[in-house]
Amino acid sequence: MLHTNVKINELGHLEFAGADVTVLAKKYGTPLMLLDSERVKSNVNVYVNGLKSAFTPTSFPCYASKALSIKEIYRIVKAQGAGIDVVSCGEIYTAKSVDFPMEKAFFHGNNKTDSDILYAIENGVGYFVVDNVEELNAIDSIANSKGIKQNVLIRITPGIDPHTNAKITTGQVDSKFGTPIETGQAFDITSKALALKNVCLKGFHCHVGSQCFDSTSFIDATKIMLTFIRDVKNLFGFDTEILNLGGGYGVRYVESDPEIDVLKNLEIVGKTFNDILKEYNLNVKTVILEPGRSIVANAGLTLYTAGSFKTIDGYKSYLSIDGGMTDNPRFALYGSDYTVINASKASLEKTVIATIAGRCCESGDVIQENVSIQQTSRGDIIAVLVTGAYNYSMASNYNKLCRPMMVAIENGIDKVIVKRETFEDLIKNEI
Numbered sequence: 373m374l375h376t377n378v379k380i381n382e383l384g385h386l387e388f389a390g391a392d393v394t395v396l397a398k399k400y401g402t403p404l405m406l407l408d409s410e411r412v413k414s415n416v417n418v419y420v421n422g423l424k425s426a427f428t429p430t431s432f433p434c435y436a437s438k439a440l441s442i443k444e445i446y447r448i449v450k451a452q453g454a455g456i457d458v459v460s461c462g463e464i465y466t467a468k469s470v471d472f473p474m475e476k477a478f479f480h481g482n483n484k485t486d487s488d489i490l491y492a493i494e495n496g497v498g499y500f501v502v503d504n505v506e507e508l509n510a511i512d513s514i515a516n517s518k519g520i521k522q523n524v525l526i527r528i529t530p531g532i533d534p535h536t537n538a539k540i541t542t543g544q545v546d547s548k549f550g551t552p553i554e555t556g557q558a559f560d561i562t563s564k565a566l567a568l569k570n571v572c573l574k575g576f577h578c579h580v581g582s583q584c585f586d587s588t589s590f591i592d593a594t595k596i597m598l599t600f601i602r603d604v605k606n607l608f609g610f611d612t613e614i615l616n617l618g619g620g621y622g623v624r625y626v627e628s629d630p631e632i633d634v635l636k637n638l639e640i641v642g643k644t645f646n647d648i649l650k651e652y653n654l655n656v657k658t659v660i661l662e663p664g665r666s667i668v669a670n671a672g673l674t675l676y677t678a679g680s681f682k683t684i685d686g687y688k689s690y691l692s693i694d695g696g697m698t699d700n701p702r703f704a705l706y707g708s709d710y711t712v713i714n715a716s717k718a719s720l721e722k723t724v725i726a727t728i729a730g731r732c733c734e735s736g737d738v739i740q741e742n743v744s745i746q747q748t749s750r751g752d753i754i755a756v757l758v759t760g761a762y763n764y765s766m767a768s769n770y771n772k773l774c775r776p777m778m779v780a781i782e783n784g785i786d787k788v789i790v791k792r793e794t795f796e797d798l799i800k801n802e803i
């Protein structure tokens with residue numbers, strides 16, 4: 373199977389994290405999202421251990437909350453000793469609600485408002501990742517009004533295009549994120565940060581893009597960033613303490629995606645880092661990565677109930693499910709690939725080609741186009757694999773549909789971690 377937490381049991385049903393998913397679908401109803409807590413833990417630990425051993429002893433990962441920002445994930449990340457990347461006050465609020473140590477939080481975003489900045493400072497966020505000069509000045513003045521000195525990193529655009537999906541690429545010079553090296557503006561913002569009284573510059577950040585399957589972009593980013601750090605040292609005499617290289621590695625959604633050995637890749641990038649560090653005689657103490665997708669994606673799976681199966685003669689077949697773009701908008705947005713299985717008949721061969729359609733009132737509400745699946749009858753449980761990242765966090769209430777429930781499985785025991793939304797929830801803010 374695609375990942376080791378997915379199996380077919382002796383009843384021919386799909387098993388996830390050791391649980392028969394058809395039993396869980398019956399117990400909790402569908403659409404249902406499952407989370408393999410053990411898998412989240414082990415995914416975090418790969419980065420915790422890998423960064424320490426490949427880079428420096430004080431290096432660590434910050435989980436990118438945007439992939440799935442719920443209390444349970446922050447509890448797990450906290451227990452493993454990792455930090456977090458947050459991009460909104462809502463993510464800060466959620467993390468704080470389980471007493472996440474906010475000194476390990478890095479606050480991102482290309483347009484932090486004054487009230488965001490104030491909220492983050494008042495809630496003890498450890499580091500701001502500063503996007504631009506205006507924001508830098510705003511942080512300085514709000515930190516001054518609060519009588520503190522705020523730790524910051526500056527987000528640099530290194531000028532790298534990793535050639536994944538254009539909508540999730542961020543490292544090229546023309547980007548809404550960060551300040552570019554190529555135009556000289558990165559040096560300018562650095563000298564301004566060094567001159568301010570209420571910010572304390574700790575280092576630099578870059579992020580090239582998401583869903584990278586090898587280390588090419590990370591190696592390029594390491595070379596460019598360390599060269600920039602050397603130039604900054606020569607120009608301003610500033611010793612960079614922290615280098616944050618952004619998001620983590622890609623994830624296998626379908627059989628044709630490569631399997632990726634994160635530890636091995638970290639070692640490769642770590643070697644480049646340490647070689648250049650020596651060559652340039654730099655003293656960067658800590659390297660951070662901000663994996664999101666590779667922490668939660670393969671720890672998640674979504675279950676639906678099959679509805680009608682309709683064949684348009686001479687065209688194609690549609691299998692309708694009781695969820696869709698409201699719980700997983702990634703095919704509609706990016707044409708993302710997914711593996712779909714009839715969990716009730718998982719041991720049968722996939723002999724049917726069908727488009728898996730949601731129930732929103734628009735044709736674009738599709739989870740996957742022309743995928744192979746087992747012969748399916750109304751009422752069968754349909755599983756979509758690897759849905760832990762950017763599914764629930766991007767879910768919506770379009771067509772006034774309730775967002776699904778999420779159930780965690782830990783050591784064979786299932787427990788609700790996010791309740792199913794109710795109709796009351798849907799109108800609770802309406803007057």
Ligand code: LLP
Nearest residue numbers: 436579582583618619620662663664665762
């Ligand atoms: N750090 C920064 C600054 C980022 O912008 C991102 C992702 C990450 C870390 C985490 O990257 P990851 O390890 O998850 O690849 N909604 C899109 C993905 C958008 C990613 C945006 N930034 C999707 O569903 O594919």
